[in-house]
Amino acid sequence: MSRSSTSAPVYRVLFRLVLERLDAEAAHRLAGSAIRAATRPGPVRRLLGRLLGHRDPGLRVRALGLDFPSPLGVAAGVDKEGTWFEGLGALGFGFVEVGTVTARPQPGNPRPRVSRRSGERALVNSMGFPNSGAAVIAERLGRKTRHTIVGVNIGKTKVVPVEDVGADYVSCARQVADCADYLVVNVSSPNTPGLRDMQSADQLAALVGAVRGALPAGGPHLPLLIKIAPDLSDREIDAIADLALELRVDGIVAVNTTIDHAVLRGGTRDEVSGGISGAPLKARATEVLARLRSRVGERLVLISVGGIETPADAFERIAAGATLVQAYTAFVYGGPLWPWRMNRGLSKLVRDGGWSSVQGAIGTAAPPTSRGDGPVTPASTGTSGATRTPRSGAGGPRRCAGRGAGG
Numbered sequence: 196m197s198r199s200s201t202s203a204p205v206y207r208v209l210f211r212l213v214l215e216r217l218d219a220e221a222a223h224r225l226a227g228s229a230i231r232a233a234t235r236p237g238p239v240r241r242l243l244g245r246l247l248g249h250r251d252p253g254l255r256v257r258a259l260g261l262d263f264p265s266p267l268g269v270a271a272g273v274d275k276e277g278t279w280f281e282g283l284g285a286l287g288f289g290f291v292e293v294g295t296v297t298a299r300p301q302p303g304n305p306r307p308r309v310s311r312r313s314g315e316r317a318l319v320n321s322m323g324f325p326n327s328g329a330a331v332i333a334e335r336l337g338r339k340t341r342h343t344i345v346g347v348n349i350g351k352t353k354v355v356p357v358e359d360v361g362a363d364y365v366s367c368a369r370q371v372a373d374c375a376d377y378l379v380v381n382v383s384s385p386n387t388p389g390l391r392d393m394q395s396a397d398q399l400a401a402l403v404g405a406v407r408g409a410l411p412a413g414g415p416h417l418p419l420l421i422k423i424a425p426d427l428s429d430r431e432i433d434a435i436a437d438l439a440l441e442l443r444v445d446g447i448v449a450v451n452t453t454i455d456h457a458v459l460r461g462g463t464r465d466e467v468s469g470g471i472s473g474a475p476l477k478a479r480a481t482e483v484l485a486r487l488r489s490r491v492g493e494r495l496v497l498i499s500v501g502g503i504e505t506p507a508d509a510f511e512r513i514a515a516g517a518t519l520v521q522a523y524t525a526f527v528y529g530g531p532l533w534p535w536r537m538n539r540g541l542s543k544l545v546r547d548g549g550w551s552s553v554q555g556a557i558g559t560a561a562p563p564t565s566r567g568d569g570p571v572t573p574a575s576t577g578t579s580g581a582t583r584t585p586r587s588g589a590g591g592p593r594r595c596a597g598r599g600a601g602g
C-alpha cells in the first residue's frame with residue numbers, strides 16, 4: 196500500500212515541509228497541541244464533531260461492558276499524559292488508551308528517543324515511559340466530564356527493583372482505577388529493563404493477581420487486560436492465552452512494538468534503538484492475533500494493534516477475531532483526518548459484506564479454536580458484556596467515581 200492512500204494531500208505536504216523536519220517527539224507534541232486547541236469545547240469542536248463524529252450506528256461495538264462508537268482506538272503512547280484524549284475522540288476514534296502511566300513520575304530515556312522510517316511507514320522508539328505519574332494523570336482524567344472512552348495502560352516505574360514490581364503496579368492501579376474505563380497491565384514495552392520478563396507465566400499470574408486484588412471491590416467491574424509483545428514464541432503466546440483464561444482477565448492487547456530489527460529493510464540504521472512500529476509489524480501482529488483467537492475463541496476481548504493502516508487492515512483483524520483495533524504509527528503518517536477516513540472505509544466494508552454492524556463481523560474469518568470455545572462467562576466476557584455495569588461509554592459523558600464537578 197502506498198502512503199498516498201493513507202494520508203490526505205494537504206497533510207502530506209505539511210508533513211514533508213514542517214513535521215518531518217522537526218524532531219519526531221517535538222512534532223508529536225506540536226500536533227497534539229494543535230488538535231487539543233482545535234477541539235476545545237466550543238463552536239469549532241461542535242463543527243468538527245458534526246463533520247468527523249461517529250454517525251454510523253453500524254460501527255458500534257459492545258464489549259467490556261462499554262459501548263464503543265467505533266472499534267478503532269488510539270494505541271498507548273499517543274496520549275501518554277491524558278491531555279488530549281477528547282480531541283482524539285472528536286477526530287473519530289472510538290476510544291483512547293492513555294499511558295503508559297507509572298506509579299511515580301519519571302523522565303523516560305534520554306533523547307532522541309523516537310525516529311522515523313518514513314519510507315517504510317515505521318517508527319522506532321525507546322521512550323521508556325516518560326510521564327507525570329499516576330497521581331497527576333488520575334487527577335487530570337477526573338477533572339472534567341468525559342465524552343471519550345479511556346483505557347489506562349500501566350507499567351513499571353524504572354527505578355523500582357524487579358522484586359518490588361508487584362507493589363509498584365498495585366500502587367499505580369489503585370491511583371488510576373477510578374478514572375479508567377478499562378485497565379491494561381503492560382508487560383511488553385522493550386524500553387524498560389526487566390519488563391518483558393513479566394510475561395513468563397509465574398510472574399504474570401502473580402502480577403495480575405496482585406493488581407486484581409487491589410481494584411476497588413463492590414463497584415462497577417473494571418475490565419482488566421494485558422498487553423503482550425510480538426516477539427514471544429508460539430508456545431509463549433499459547434501459555435499467556437491459557438493463563439489469561441485461567442486468571443479470568445477480560446482481554447489481551449496484542450501487540451506492542453517489536454525488537455526484531457530484521458523487519459526493517461536494511462536492518463537498523465537509526466540513531467534510536469528500541470521498538471519498531473508501523474507497517475513492518477503488520478504481518479506479525481496479524482499472526483499473533485490469529486494464534487490468540489485460535490486458543491481463546493470468543494472468551495476474551497482481543498484488541499489487535501500493530502501496522503493497521505487501512506480500513507481493509509482493520510476489517511481483516513476484526514474478521515480474524517479482534518473485537519477492537521488500535522493504531523499509533525499510521526495516525527502519525529496519515530494525519531488528523533485518518534480516523535475519519537478509516538471509519539468511513541470500515542462502514543463501507545461492513546455494508547458491502549452484508550453485515551448490519553461491525554459487531555456481527557467479529558471472528559467471521561477465524562478458524563475453529565484449538566481448545567474448544569467454552570461459554571462466555573461474565574468474568575471473562577468477550578463481546579457480550581451483558582452482566583456488566585458500564586463505567587462510561589457512548590451512552591453519555593462520565594465523571595470519575597468519587598470526583599466532584601471539576602472545571
Ligand SMILES: Cc1cc2nc3c(=O)[nH]c(=O)nc-3n(C[C@H](O)[C@H](O)[C@H](O)COP(=O)(O)O)c2cc1C
Nearest residue numbers: 270271272295320450451472473501502522523524
Ligand atoms: C513513540 C511510541 C510510543 C509508544 N509508547 C507506548 C507506551 O507508552 N505503552 C505501550 O503499551 N505502548 C506504546 N507504544 C506501542 C503502541 O501502543 C503500539 O502497540 C505499537 O506502536 C504498534 O502499533 P502501530 O503499528 O499502530 O504503531 C508506543 C509506540 C510508539 C511508536
